[in-house]
Amino acid sequence: MVILNTSSSLVDILRQRRQRLAQLIDFPAILWSGSSNPRNFAANVYPFRANSHFLYFAGLPLPNAAIRLEAGKLELFMDDPQPSSALWHGEMPKREEIAQMIGANAAKPIAELEFLVADAATIAVQDAATWTKQSQLLNRWILPQNPPQGIDLELAKAVVSLRLTHDEGALAELRKAAVVSVEAHKAGMAATPKAKREAEVRGAMEGVIIAHNMTTSYNSIVTVHGEVLHNEQYHHPLQPGDLILADVGAETEMGWAADITRTWPVSGKFSSTQRDIYDVVLAAHDACIAKISPGVEYGDIHLLAATVIAEGLVDLGILQGNAQDLVELDAHALFFPHGIGHLLGLDVHDMEDLGDLAGYEEGRKRSDRFGLGYLRLNRPLRPGMLVTIEPGFYQVPAILNDAKQSSKYHNVVNWERLSQFVDVRGIRIEDDVLVTTDGSEVLTAALPNKADAVEELIG
Amino acid sequence: MVILNTSSSLVDILRQRRQRLAQLIDFPAILWSGSSNPRNFAANVYPFRANSHFLYFAGLPLPNAAIRLEAGKLELFMDDPQPSSALWHGEMPKREEIAQMIGANAAKPIAELEFLVADAATIAVQDAATWTKQSQLLNRWILPQNPPQGIDLELAKAVVSLRLTHDEGALAELRKAAVVSVEAHKAGMAATPKAKREAEVRGAMEGVIIAHNMTTSYNSIVTVHGEVLHNEQYHHPLQPGDLILADVGAETEMGWAADITRTWPVSGKFSSTQRDIYDVVLAAHDACIAKISPGVEYGDIHLLAATVIAEGLVDLGILQGNAQDLVELDAHALFFPHGIGHLLGLDVHDMEDLGDLAGYEEGRKRSDRFGLGYLRLNRPLRPGMLVTIEPGFYQVPAILNDAKQSSKYHNVVNWERLSQFVDVRGIRIEDDVLVTTDGSEVLTAALPNKADAVEELIG
Numbered sequence: 001m002v003i004l005n006t007s008s009s010l011v012d013i014l015r016q017r018r019q020r021l022a023q024l025i026d027f028p029a030i031l032w033s034g035s036s037n038p039r040n041f042a043a044n045v046y047p048f049r050a051n052s053h054f055l056y057f058a059g060l061p062l063p064n065a066a067i068r069l070e071a072g073k074l075e076l077f078m079d080d081p082q083p084s085s086a087l088w089h090g091e092m093p094k095r096e097e098i099a100q101m102i103g104a105n106a107a108k109p110i111a112e113l114e115f116l117v118a119d120a121a122t123i124a125v126q127d128a129a130t131w132t133k134q135s136q137l138l139n140r141w142i143l144p145q146n147p148p149q150g151i152d153l154e155l156a157k158a159v160v161s162l163r164l165t166h167d168e169g170a171l172a173e174l175r176k177a178a179v180v181s182v183e184a185h186k187a188g189m190a191a192t193p194k195a196k197r198e199a200e201v202r203g204a205m206e207g208v209i210i211a212h213n214m215t216t217s218y219n220s221i222v223t224v225h226g227e228v229l230h231n232e233q234y235h236h237p238l239q240p241g242d243l244i245l246a247d248v249g250a251e252t253e254m255g256w257a258a259d260i261t262r263t264w265p266v267s268g269k270f271s272s273t274q275r276d277i278y279d280v281v282l283a284a285h286d287a288c289i290a291k292i293s294p295g296v297e298y299g300d301i302h303l304l305a306a307t308v309i310a311e312g313l314v315d316l317g318i319l320q321g322n323a324q325d326l327v328e329l330d331a332h333a334l335f336f337p338h339g340i341g342h343l344l345g346l347d348v349h350d351m352e353d354l355g356d357l358a359g360y361e362e363g364r365k366r367s368d369r370f371g372l373g374y375l376r377l378n379r380p381l382r383p384g385m386l387v388t389i390e391p392g393f394y395q396v397p398a399i400l401n402d403a404k405q406s407s408k409y410h411n412v413v414n415w416e417r418l419s420q421f422v423d424v425r426g427i428r429i430e431d432d433v434l435v436t437t438d439g440s441e442v443l444t445a446a447l448p449n450k451a452d453a454v455e456e457l458i459g
Numbered sequence: 460m461v462i463l464n465t466s467s468s469l470v471d472i473l474r475q476r477r478q479r480l481a482q483l484i485d486f487p488a489i490l491w492s493g494s495s496n497p498r499n500f501a502a503n504v505y506p507f508r509a510n511s512h513f514l515y516f517a518g519l520p521l522p523n524a525a526i527r528l529e530a531g532k533l534e535l536f537m538d539d540p541q542p543s544s545a546l547w548h549g550e551m552p553k554r555e556e557i558a559q560m561i562g563a564n565a566a567k568p569i570a571e572l573e574f575l576v577a578d579a580a581t582i583a584v585q586d587a588a589t590w591t592k593q594s595q596l597l598n599r600w601i602l603p604q605n606p607p608q609g610i611d612l613e614l615a616k617a618v619v620s621l622r623l624t625h626d627e628g629a630l631a632e633l634r635k636a637a638v639v640s641v642e643a644h645k646a647g648m649a650a651t652p653k654a655k656r657e658a659e660v661r662g663a664m665e666g667v668i669i670a671h672n673m674t675t676s677y678n679s680i681v682t683v684h685g686e687v688l689h690n691e692q693y694h695h696p697l698q699p700g701d702l703i704l705a706d707v708g709a710e711t712e713m714g715w716a717a718d719i720t721r722t723w724p725v726s727g728k729f730s731s732t733q734r735d736i737y738d739v740v741l742a743a744h745d746a747c748i749a750k751i752s753p754g755v756e757y758g759d760i761h762l763l764a765a766t767v768i769a770e771g772l773v774d775l776g777i778l779q780g781n782a783q784d785l786v787e788l789d790a791h792a793l794f795f796p797h798g799i800g801h802l803l804g805l806d807v808h809d810m811e812d813l814g815d816l817a818g819y820e821e822g823r824k825r826s827d828r829f830g831l832g833y834l835r836l837n838r839p840l841r842p843g844m845l846v847t848i849e850p851g852f853y854q855v856p857a858i859l860n861d862a863k864q865s866s867k868y869h870n871v872v873n874w875e876r877l878s879q880f881v882d883v884r885g886i887r888i889e890d891d892v893l894v895t896t897d898g899s900e901v902l903t904a905a906l907p908n909k910a911d912a913v914e915e916l917i918g
Contacts, residue, residue: 038585039505041808042811042812043808044807045678083857090690126496126498128587128588144497203666206665207667208666212662213694218503234672235712398543
């Protein structure tokens, strides 16, 4: 584990979280942290990442640990390291010390957990070694791919209702992640003129994140092929006319995430067509953020983005017709085929391990509309929620060359005009926006997003 | 997957490997590549790392694939991506194209594998989703923690005998990994004067590796507490009197590893005590490399390191007595408690997933001697073997403060003299050495290791 600088405030934050949980459920909950995943052999593991629900209540990324929460009390279960491990891993804080750091009411060896499982709910951890243990101890299948049921579902809903809005402890961490992510993007822009391949820009960005003793909160996208939405290839050469789309976010040592996308020109100057589309995407981005406020439906924010993009594309002569009508036809989704954003917290898609339990208000389901099916968040906004706003424009061959789509939208797209924008393969602008009581605060605002300002950061 | 620049030479290399395998076994072998491990939710995965045995014969890091090898023929089993995946992941090469890249004799959907499992041997992959599939298809438990048995053991031995010595295709990759690792270490040294924490030096080093579109072949050690052998903490501040021990290696896109350690002074200048010990470790390092030659027992290289270190510590007045006698007493292991090195290839501890099958000549077992138990390689050297040479000196509190040890070694250590070396907590110097027909070649020789030369690289 990492020895972190903890303070009495961590104890207070964690106590408040478990007291709030106790107001929502009247049965015990056991949360496991998980164990390391072997990479190519048992001793060569991927960096340990504790389960997010565990982190929320336990505060520290302890491997092979569990906590039992009941009536506002926290019991910590973990084993002290073997004496021989001091040779390889150094002196680690003992269970009792960790218990103090997190304000646990008791601390016991992990073996004692089996006597305290009666009537306890849990949430599945991702690694097989741990969900096997969970299933054995609780005597029922606890699988990450199975939707929770019974008391596990009640626990999941209670945890969702807490984690949906962020307390001060969470926000302090989220702000740290945002600051470092901003610095990483600036480093990527600065490294661009000398870079020959995507990988070099990525190296500059992730180097900054590692230098702050953080990790990436998801596999970075750093690509000249922004039209591939989840592109995890970094070998393409950078050509002067290319745009780089970089979707890179840091995660703090305690596990809290940021998620930023910027798109910038390799040459340092947007072409006029690139700038035209960039400004459309930015207009959608700005309009959405201006509209964020408690009570507003996030689905409406998505539709607003769709409408502003449709308007912009009509103005540029790419789409034909009335923006409102085009959005009803899902014509915007030809170029903006994903949702406007998602929840952000301990996970980059916060609580996505619980399916749509966090993202969708109870009773709502994913739409099967082409333009809405990928929407990951469909709830009225509340103060303390952190969401991403990430409109984009992409020329995805799999969409635009699809015969069904192109015949359906044959009349609304000016294909000849569109062909003039061939140097715009993918643009996305993404910031992290906190809903506040009187509107919103952009946690990532320190990173410029206006075209001129972005150009100035390059090289 | 990564689309790699392949060439007809890859086809030739792979064909030779499977023909050599066919000379060793007369039953079919099926090797799986493995699948991605989820991190905090299903869609947020750790970077995919294909199984090393699969990589050796298939050449490309294909996820969710398998190959069947029989009589020198290779059949590839994988599914083409769903059409919808092009939106998210872009156009991927099709099964048939990949089959061509690797010179497969046939290419089929993964579902057809189940009709071709009769009498086939395999090797367990690390991730649970895959070893579950392996166990189901072959109708026996294939667990990564279980030693292979029957035909699986025969296959494992055959693969070990191939992978123990590297062909030209492997060496080309291993040299690439070495070059980038050397550059990473130079970047770490250059970043030291401005760095305030270990993490900043690590960021500079891993940034270089990422910029070359490579990954680290193991979790980096970058620490001022080199006495913690597997230290994976990076939060310590750098103080002017500290030594930084950096054990960092790159892995190519095809999966081949490097493994380098250097130790350098934060201030840019070794203290006289630090330099004295550094020179002892370097003398051991140089003596071992000078001795490497076909036919030499690697265990003797380890004992040579122990002897040179013991001699050096006697000369410095830290140990008392005759070096040979001290090594027989394991007194050197008070300060050098690990093995002199290990095999290096597709894995940083090559083939450690098979336990000691690769590291130990048949019939040999780990010693229970304090000074020999951690030796990972105990075989006569052969041309084409790549090994690390990594002597070190550490003041490990868990060893030196151990009452049993310190009473046993009370008379051979001059504790008062030792106390003058308090600013030497841990030093290790590690290079990657290829056994050649007429001696050896240091693949990492481009990174200086003499104290003066290291000082010059700082800042």
